[in-house]
Amino acid sequence: MPQQLFRLSALLPLGLTLLLTTAACTRTPDTADVNGTEPTTAAPAPVDPVEDTESLLALSGEGLQLVGDQSGSTDTLAFGTEIAVVENALTELLGEPVESGENTECGSGPQMITQWPNGLSVHAADGEFIGWSASPSTDADLTTIAGVGVGSTRGELEAAYTIEVTESSLGTEFSTGDLFGILSSAEPDATIENLWAGTVCNFR
Secondary structure (H helix, E strand, C coil), X not given: CCCCEEEECCCCCHHHHHHHHHHHHHCXXXXXXXXXXXXXXXXXXCCCCCXXXXXXXXXXXXXXXXXXXXXXXXXXXXXXXXXXXXXXXHHHHHCCCCEEEEECCCCCCCEEEEEXXXXXXXXXXXXEEEEEEECCCCCCCCEECCCCECCCEHHHHHHHCCCEEEEECCEEEEEECCEEEEECCCCCCCEEEEEEEECCCCCC
16 A cells, blocks of 8 residues: 655664774785785775665554654654654655644643644644644545554454444544544444544544
């Protein structure tokens, strides 16, 4: 499934860097051989440039994750991270946000909410990342690592997670660990309409 990509710089392993440095420092000067001819030095083999690695954005109950598509390594933009760090990373990955502003009517207190074109919003208070929410969008690639996102069916959700479903003022609400959302109905063929984690601005 196509994913949003985030370009990272790849580095040579430290051991290889040290080996190359040591070799350069300990090379002895060229001297004539026993026949009086200058020795020939083989040209070093060309080194292919290291390709940039890329990472995928994934939703998480702990924040947002950047998962290396080749290495599988994961970096988490966890709740409590400075919001400027989170927004800068997302802007590099997703482009400029479409909207940003303060909502003073949230039940937990005022929040700065910034939204990107793919339906992802990040919520901040006191300069810290406190939550994210995902709303319907033409971009269906914003999902958890398990592949669940807005538009996924209840069957796909239950195949990936053990969920609890309740009826609330928001509608048919579900939870699984620290991940929450709204289903279009309580029926087996229902779809996910909204997802969120952390502290967001829901009006109950």
